[in-house]
Amino acid sequence: MYKLRGHHLFCLLGYRGMGYSEEYVENMTRLHQTLRAKPNTLILLVKGPDQLCEKYPNSGKYHCQDDNIYEKDAIILEKMGLKIGQILTWMDIEASIRKFVVPSDIQTVCKSCSWRSYGVCEEGIQEIHEGKRLRKLL
Template sequence: MVRLRGHHLLCLLTFVGEGYTPAFTGNFRLIAARLSNGEAIEIVEGPDDICVPMLDRPEAHCRNTDIRDRDAWALAAIGERLGIALKAGSILNLDGQRLDALRAAFAAGLIRAACHECEWSGFCTRIARDGFEGTLVQS
């Protein structure tokens, strides 16, 4: 099972292989492959499987309280869109229908409150505008 924090549910929608460091990107690529193969997601609080390569870096934002706010906003928006309650401990199966619904909502700006002040927001907006071409999480 892939352990993900709330806002990473948004990040996986637009992940095309770019990231903070080569280790981060390589790790995220492995996680994208696992998700594409149908592995379930367990929602966690705080640092998750995507964060692992960054946890030894003093500048990593993984433990910051503002990131926890992003997680909460993302879980609320995604849960509302999917019609389910999402919180730490929830299990989410991201099938093709859910992935498509989340990408459509992301492109329409309906689930992006957690993207506020994210340095990747403009990059992700371009990926959504281009129809999510090249994204690595597939169903």
């Protein structure tokens, strides 16, 4: 079972193999590929730092404890009809995305995210709506 915070549910949809450091990318890629290959993998929704945050590079202020990040987590979970402490499969999370999220939500929910300008998260949400799985990394 993986522990994930709210906004990382969206980050996984847009993940294309880029990240904050080599160690972070390796960790994110491992999780992404596991969920892609085994969509019945269990996810525990947590408040605060999760298994992806564990590999966030220590470069001063700890981004994963920022109030804006907690706020983003809460907004995303509420939008998806999910709650901290729930245990779901990745497939259940994809179903919730199809039901409650549209690609343009990224523009408002994730407006402060430095990755938003790439457009990959909207693409990821659109692909889930089209019945596709997480994208295969090149």
